[in-house]
Amino acid sequence: MISALVIDGDQILCEKTATDWLPFGLNIPASSDDHKLSVMESEEAVNSEGFISLHPTDHGQNQAKNLKAQSSDRISAAVSLDYLRARHLTVPKSASFIPFRKLIMSLPTAYYQDLSAAMQLLRWQAHTRFCSRCAAALTPHPSERALLCANCKLTHYPRIQPCVITVVTRANPQTGVTQILLAHHHRYGKPDTDPQYGLIAGFVEVGESLEQAVQREINEEVGLAVSNIRYLGSQQWPYPSNLMAAFQAEFDSGDICVELAELSHADFFDITDLPKIPSKGSIAFEIIQQVIEQDRHSV
Ligand SMILES: [Zn+2]
Secondary structure, rough: EEEEEEEEOOEEEEEEEOEEEEEEEEEEOOOOOOHHHHOOOOOEEEOOEEEEEOOOOOOHHHHHHOEEEOOOOEEEEEEEHHHHHHOOOOOOOEEEEHHHHHOOOOHHHHHHHHHHHHHHHHHHHHHHOOOOOOEEEEEOOOOOEHHHHOOOOOEEEOEEEEEEEEEEEEOOOOOOOEEHHHHHHHHOOOOOOOOOOEEEEEEEOOOHHHHHHHHHHHHHHOOOOEEEEEEEEEEEOOOOEEEEEEEEEEEEOOOOOOOOEEEEEEEEEEOOOOOOOOOOHHHHHHHHOOOOOHHHHOO
């Protein structure tokens, strides 16, 4: 038997612990060709559809001891729910699929990285079935985490999309209190009683540097110019497969003019009186906390 995470779209099979829902490794038969491939050829191999070998990050290996496997094997793979169904394997009645967004509020970073990678790889594999150059069917690459076209030999690697997310700061013109720019996006729903706000973010375009993408996104979405752009950190974000590069920038000039196709409202808010912001586990939450900490230390 091997121990595998079970993933259905953006939901992970979990079981209830005393305090929370936690992902666990489900025992699945080790006699499948998938497992032979993963052990004999490459720990990073893409195996048959719906099965991905995992090799947790170094940091993750320590954390993985806490991830409960049904057997003594460490969790070495992730499978899709369709993979289980096709083999007439069932999940325990006590287990439940929990959305990743809900799990990241409480999971340690290492879990986050491995679960996010597994979700992205399974989705990429399911969506990458034919060669984009010659349209022949793709097969697992024998030695890399990739798919190979048997016809034209083109290798297809998993794709990630770079995005920028920026916390724009200024001093409140009346009081001097540090403020951050927040926007209410249409995807958060109607801005009713307790509206959720977020930071300005967007995809990097071909030919742009990250800093140029920061300036363009802020200009397009709220009509402001910013300066003193500084890198804060990054996070993978599996919706669908983004690498979020986070920045801080200072308000430079302009009046807020909201791009109504995407946003319903945007404004500067005192950091002492913020509206509802993205939850813990997201990089937006982390970089807003960084600004709050910076401000606390500068007083
Ligand atoms: Zn091809």
